[in-house]
Amino acid sequence: MEIHCDGCTKEMRDWETIHMVKFDKWYVGHFNCLLNLKKKLNLNRPIKWDKLEGKKDNQKGSDGKTAN
Known part of the structure; x- marks a missing residue:
């Protein structure tokens, strides 16, 4: 699945x-x-953050190559 930065x-x-x-x-x-993007949208109200960690060293990605 491809994810693009908003x-x-x-x-x-x-x-x-x-x-x-x-x-x-x-x-x-x-x-x-x-x-x-937050600055561009001129938002001053509280927002909610979350994150999803990327693959660690020596884990293979969807293309079969290591992350390094």
Whole structure:
């Protein structure tokens, strides 16, 4: 499954940590991209954060290659 960052629209890699933030709906992507998106949307109210860790060293991704 391909996951794209809602901030920069780049495809997330297997080894990257996927951050999730709830503004009015859930957004996923790179932490810094989501911070920039928060500023762009001019949101000052409390938000909810969560994350999903990427694959650790020596774990194979969907392409059969190691994360390093």
